[in-house]
Amino acid sequence: MKYQSQAVAKPYFIAAIGLFLGQILFGLIMGLQYVVGDYLFPAIPFNVARMVHTNLLIVWLLFGFMGAAYYLIPEESERELYSPKLALAMFWIFLVAGAATILGYLLVPYATLAEMTGNDILATMGREFLEQPLPTKVGIVIVALAMLFNLSMTVLKGRKTAINLVMLLGLWGLAIFFLFSFYNPANLVKDKFYWWWVVHLWVEGVWELIMGAMLAFVLIKVTGVDREVIEKWLYIIIAMALISGLIGTGHHYYWIGTPEYWQWWGSVFSAMEPIPFFMMTLFAFNMVNRRRREHPNQAAVLWALGTGVMAFLGAGVWGFLHTLAPVNFYTHGSQITAAHGHMAFYGAYAMVVLTMISYTMPILRGREANSRKAQVMEMWAFWLMTIAMVFITLFLTAAGILQIWLQRIAAEPMGFMAAQDQVALFYWMREITGLVFFTGLTLYIVSFFVKGEEARAS
C-alpha cells in the first residue's frame, strides 16, 4: 500500500467477514424455522434470529464501508490518514458495541433489554432494522462522527478527487439520515414515514454513492483506465441514483396511511431506479473491456463485474418487479419483498464490499495479488455464493407468487398460515440453496489461508 495508515482498514475487513459468517448462520436457522416451526424454540425464537441476521448484515456492511473509506481516502487524497489511532479506537468501540448488542439480543428477553438500556427515556427500539438499544444507536453516531472527522480532515488537507468526495458525501449522508432513527412518534403513520428516511435513503440513496465510489476506485486500480473517464461515469451514475431514488422513496408510501398521490410519484420515479444500477453494469464491463493493464488480481476483477450485474438484477430488476403501485398492492409485505431484499443486498452491498476486500486485502498483506491457487478458490466461492443467491431469490419469488395467489387473489382466500403450508416446498429449496451459499462462504474464508506462488501481471 502507498500509505502506512491505510493498514487500519485490515481489522475492519476481518471483522466484516467474521460478522458475515454469523449473518449466514442465523439466516440458515431462520430458513429452517420457516419449515420446522419449532426449531430452536424457545431458545432462539424467529424474531431474535431475524434481528441478529439483519443487524449483523448492517453492521458488517458498515465495517466494510468504513474499512473501504480508511483505505481509499488516504490513497485518493495522497496523504496519510489524519489519525490512524482514532480510526483504530473506533474499530474497537464499534466491534465491542456490536458484539454486546448481538449478545443482548440472544441472552436477554427483548423487553428486558429495552428496560435495561433506557428505551423508556427515548423509545427507539422494536422497529425493523432499528432494533438496536439506545446506547448502541448513540455509539453508531459517535463512531460515524469520529470517522467523518478523521476522513474529512484527511481530504481537506489532501488531493480532492471525485472518488473521495463522493465517498465522503455518501458517508456523511449515512450518518445524517441515521439520526431519523431517534425519531419515533406515537403516530404510526409518521413513525413509518420517517423510518424510511433512514432505511430507504440509506439503501436506495446515499449507500449508492458509497457503492459507486468503491467500485470506481477498484476499477481505476485494476483496469488502469483514465481517471477522467471513470469519474465522469461515477457522477452520472450517482446523479441518476439520487434523481430516481429520492422521490422513489414514494414507493414505500402507498399503503401506510400516506396520501394517494404517492402512488404516482413513487411508481414513476422508482421505475427509473434500475437505471443507475444498469449503468453500473455497463460501467464495470466497459472499463474492464477498455483496460490498459492485466491486473494480477483477477478475483477482484470478477467481483467488480459481479457486483455490477447482481446489483442490477437484485436491486434493479427485482425492485422494478414489484415497485409499480397496482402490482405492489398485491405483493406488498409478501415473500416477493424478501426475494428482492436478499438479492439486492447481496448484489449491491455485500458484493461491493467483497470487491473492495478482494482488491485490498492482498495489498494489506504485502503483495499485489494472491497466489493463483488462492484466487481460483476465491472465484469458486464467488460463483457458489452468487449462483446460490440467484436461486434463493428465484425460490422466494416462486413462494411469493404462490402465497399472493392463495392468500390475496384466489376466489376463496386462504389464511396466512394455510398459505404458508402450501409453499413449504419452496422454503425447503431455499434452505438447501442456503447451504450452498454457506459452502461458498466457507470456501471464501478458507481462500485467505491458501498459500502458493504470488500471481504476477501478465
Place this chain on the structure above:
Amino acid sequence: MSSAFTKSAARNIFYGGAVFFFLLLVGLSFDTMQTLPKRDNRENLNESAIRGKHIWETRNCIGCHTLLGEGAYFAPELGNVYTRRGPDFIKAWIQSQPTGVPGRRQMPNFNLTDAQLDDLVEFFKYTAGIDTAKWPPNIEG
C-alpha cells in the same frame, strides 16, 4: 460517453439533481404532513393505544409479523387483525402462546397483564382505522 460531455457537466447534474429532488422530497413530505390528519386515524390514538404501541415495540412483534405490510413475513399481517379477529380472540390468542404443536411455528408467551393486553388491542384498533388506500386486498392480510 462522448468527450463533449465533460466530467464537470456530469458533476453539475449530480449536485443540481440531488439538491432539486431532495427539496422536492421535503416539499412533498411537508404536504403529506398537512394531509395526514384526514388519514392517519389520530383521533383514536389515545393514551392506551400509545402504551400499546410501546408494548408492540418492546416485544419486537415486527420481528415475525408485518404491520401495514412492513416487518417480517413469518407470521400474519396485524394491521387489520382487529377487524379480522376482534378484541377477545386477539387477547385469548396471545395468552395461549406458545401452542407447542410439534413442527409448527411458535410464538413466545410475553406474560402480558390484562391491562397490557387491553392496550395492545387498543393499538390494533387504532391501526385498523388508518386509511391505507384499501390495502390489504382482502381480510386475510
